[in-house]
Amino acid sequence: MKPTHPELRRRLAAEYVLGTLHGGARRRFELWLRSDPALRREVTGWEQRLVPLATTLPEVAPDPAIWRRIEARIDPSRVQPKPAWWSNLAFWRWSSFATAGLASLLFAYVVATPALHSAAPPDAMVVVMGDSATAQPSMTVAWTPEGRGKTRLRIRVIGHAEMAPDTAWELWMLPDGNKPPRSLGLINTHETQVVDLPEDLRGLLNRAAGMAMSLEPAGGSRTGAPTGPVLASGKCVKI
Amino acid sequence: MDPLDDLMARCSLRDQRAFAELYRRTSGRLLAVAMRIVRRRDWAEEILQESFVSIWHHVPQYDRVRSAPMTWMTTIVRNRALDWVRRPQHETSDEGLEHVVENWADDAPGPLDRLRNDADAGALNDCLGQLSGQQRQSIALAYLHGLTHTELADHLQQPLGTIKTWIRRGLERLRGCMDGAT
Structure with missing residues (x-):
């Protein structure tokens, strides 16, 4: 049970920081801390009061190998990368299979809207994204390869999608030439949505190999690359 | 403004050169902190490494206020050091502990002397000076060396209840004194 008595709360916070609160009591206290901002402030206060004891210790120089290991852990470009999912050929095989049949079916649905009937319908780029778990189509992304101004992606989420709390869906373009994915932004669970991208991305998009959607922490990937599992992916086709 | 604030801000923008500089400036002091608690250099260096990887990942959430x-x-x-030393497979030998306590008096310059010479530590130093010697020693041993109540009781050869009282009263007085000083 969470402590409510102010004196007990103060004492536990002090002994937590001092280190004399240990074992099960320490773990329980850490759990309370997560949901109790006032208790966290109490802890921060003690950290600040006592920290001069630690920071006035004589320095001990670490072995230079320690920094090299840290560097390798935080900068993936310094270590041999594992083959990434977007360079895996087998991964794309089913997706091209799915695309061949579905693209023409979806053409009328996502592209041939009434507004376009007056003029000759422009070419369209379509990506049919297959759900990674079920291999069923779960989303389509379409845009017009020609034109001026911002590039408007029209997205359709198929079925009733649900997003887990504190997570986000991030859409990625896989540029040609096996380059790393580039974020196209976050999407939501609405059935239809649009994402406007700068005009200069259109050329890159038209040549893209495919798109993928990954599960990311709320607010999107913090590294600039997909960090979570790929929920859906598909190849780009011109129709 | 803290001279490290600028480095922290750059690290949160994923600036690896700023992170290298942060490591250069702080790793010596942080390794000393870990070594006091785990009492083995290889363990302390492993803790330092894991801590810096964690610092890099969490620095965007760091709140300087x-x-x-x-x-x-x-x-x-x-x-990390406290978690490490309390795992059964990492228990440090008692010899190390004897050494800690015996050298407490002539740890030259001792932790309390170093505090006295550090401008930022003024309030803590003044207030530790108002505690009894036993309260001061048990608080400093627990904080710097990660000793539990039981270990303190063993090595200061006092009943467990006495140690707990020294620490509890010492911390209460320290808080009252430091909050009054600011």
């Missing part, structure tokens, strides 16, 4: 950079980083290292 809440705590100074060195306080934040010291907390990460101390918590």
